[in-house]
Amino acid sequence: MIYVVNFPFCNFFSLERYLRVRGRPYQILSLRDRLSSSDQVLLPGVGTFGQAMSYLRDQQLAPLLQDHVDQGGSLLGICLGMQILFEFSEESPGISGLGFLAGGCVPLPTALSFHVPHIGWNHLVSPPKKSSCSELFDFLPLGGLSRSDYYFVHSYVVKPSDSSVISACFEHPVGPLCASVHARNISGVQFHPEKSGPDGYALLDQLLDVNSNA
Amino acid sequence: MKKRIIPSILLRGGTQVCLSQQFTPWRTVGVLAQNLRLHVKRSADELLIINLDQAGSCNQFVCPERVLRLIRQDVDIPISYAGGIRTAADAALCINAGFDKVYITSAFIDDPTALKSIADVVGSQSLGLIFPYMRKDDGGMRVWDYRTRLFTNSTVQLSIETSVTLGVGEVILYDVSRDGTLTGFDPLVVADVEKCQPSIPILLAGGAGDADDICRVLSSPWIQGITASSIFALTEATPVTIRQRCVDHNIPMRRCAHLNQ
Numbered sequence: 307m308i309y310v311v312n313f314p315f316c317n318f319f320s321l322e323r324y325l326r327v328r329g330r331p332y333q334i335l336s337l338r339d340r341l342s343s344s345d346q347v348l349l350p351g352v353g354t355f356g357q358a359m360s361y362l363r364d365q366q367l368a369p370l371l372q373d374h375v376d377q378g379g380s381l382l383g384i385c386l387g388m389q390i391l392f393e394f395s396e397e398s399p400g401i402s403g404l405g406f407l408a409g410g411c412v413p414l415p416t417a418l419s420f421h422v423p424h425i426g427w428n429h430l431v432s433p434p435k436k437s438s439c440s441e442l443f444d445f446l447p448l449g450g451l452s453r454s455d456y457y458f459v460h461s462y463v464v465k466p467s468d469s470s471v472i473s474a475c476f477e478h479p480v481g482p483l484c485a486s487v488h489a490r491n492i493s494g495v496q497f498h499p500e501k502s503g504p505d506g507y508a509l510l511d512q513l514l515d516v517n518s519n520a
Numbered sequence: 521m522k523k524r525i526i527p528s529i530l531l532r533g534g535t536q537v538c539l540s541q542q543f544t545p546w547r548t549v550g551v552l553a554q555n556l557r558l559h560v561k562r563s564a565d566e567l568l569i570i571n572l573d574q575a576g577s578c579n580q581f582v583c584p585e586r587v588l589r590l591i592r593q594d595v596d597i598p599i600s601y602a603g604g605i606r607t608a609a610d611a612a613l614c615i616n617a618g619f620d621k622v623y624i625t626s627a628f629i630d631d632p633t634a635l636k637s638i639a640d641v642v643g644s645q646s647l648g649l650i651f652p653y654m655r656k657d658d659g660g661m662r663v664w665d666y667r668t669r670l671f672t673n674s675t676v677q678l679s680i681e682t683s684v685t686l687g688v689g690e691v692i693l694y695d696v697s698r699d700g701t702l703t704g705f706d707p708l709v710v711a712d713v714e715k716c717q718p719s720i721p722i723l724l725a726g727g728a729g730d731a732d733d734i735c736r737v738l739s740s741p742w743i744q745g746i747t748a749s750s751i752f753a754l755t756e757a758t759p760v761t762i763r764q765r766c767v768d769h770n771i772p773m774r775r776c777a778h779l780n781q
Contacts, residue, residue: 315615315641319591353643416719421521421720421744426521426744426745427524454775459645459646461644501597501620
């Protein structure tokens with residue numbers, strides 16, 4: 307079963323459409339739910355780091371998520387949902403994230419050819435020092451670019467302490483920045499596959515299938 | 521960064537889609553369900569709904585349920601809403617209901633500081649401003665109030681600077697005099713934006729008549745996209761054909777693997 311955390315200010319209806327169109331049964335996650343390791347939890351999210359963590363604390367969902375991850379259950383964070391997998395964000399100083407992955411979120415640097423917020427479609431590139439072969443992203447052999455573009459909308463970017471968890475990057479004048487992470491049973495994407503048309507839906511299919519086999 | 525082609529859908533009378541000329545509703549060209557499906561199928565990069573029934577109204581904001589139902593049914597790309605949003609609660613209602621961004625105009629004209637509280641709640645990335653503008657006799661760009669149909673005291677350049685400090689994430693510069701004319705974008709607007717060097721994305725609206733008009737403005741690094749409606753209703757241009765023309769001019773555009781299969 308897929309469980310969705312229904313944050314306020316989240317892209318729930320976009321995700322709900324994907325799950326409905328693809329015929330994937332789901333439930334809204336609540337404190338009463340007893341998750342098994344074969345369940346998958348989706349953390350969507352739009353808004354601020356502080357708002358999202360405050361919701362999880364108020365609903366007492368953070369310990370539930372921790373137990374799920376500890377039991378080997380898979381977790382997929384989308385956009386803000388990926389950022390809160392980490393320990394902190396400079397967007398909301400003093401507020402701790404879920405801390406499932408080491409590192410935090412920092413403001414996206416502004417540049418002449420890169421306006422912030424990063425709003426719009428962008429391609430992915432394979433992370434530095436990793437081969438272009440990826441279970442998830444079909445990087446082109448020449449140049450290491452993804453075959454499709456995905457929709458981004460964010461002002462902060464994740465900076466993992468362990469760069470080996472980065473599974474894809476987006477290009478920025480300062481160098482490649484983290485676009486997705488994958489470590490054990492936890493994965494996250496900074497962009498919105500549920501808003502990226504048929505190519506995004508196909509990627510979500512893969513993300514959920516890979517996670518269910520993890 | 522990839523440049524964006526954003527069809528705008530003007531709604532009036534519920535879910536009727538109309539075109540405007542110089543910010544006056546002109547003719548009805550269809551219904552929302554049909555328009556949404558068409559634009560999604562034609563691979564638009566985003567959609568913008570402008571609800572004329574609520575624009576400029578001081579009544580209690582209501583997120584139109586019929587519109588929401590159709591969006592949830594048919595749209596798998598980003599979609600924004602404009603029309604009647606004045607407070608953080610209005611904006612939050614729209615974001616929670618399924619829109620990705622909201623755009624504001626009259627609330628900014630009446631009280632620019634209202635934007636700060638909206639940005640604090642929904643985040644800069646979900647808040648945009650639409651500046652309708654006209655040029656005065658001296659050539660200066662002035663924000664134009666569509667309710668009174670008069671110039672305001674604000675220059676567009678100053679308004680962009682103010683909006684950035686208040687946390688707005690994106691601005692659409694909408695040339696009222698060219699709205700619905702298909703005669704091309706304001707030939708001076710790109711140079712004016714380049715002088716401002718805004719840190720946030722700037723989109724242009726008003727006047728797009730063919731793919732070459734769009735290529736001309738998108739070739740500037742300071743213009744991140746265009747929004748238009750008449751070109752998609754009255755000509756054979758589609759987001760796909762426009763995108764191809766832009767790619768031919770080495771403008772970075774979204775790539776869709778599913779279109780190549």
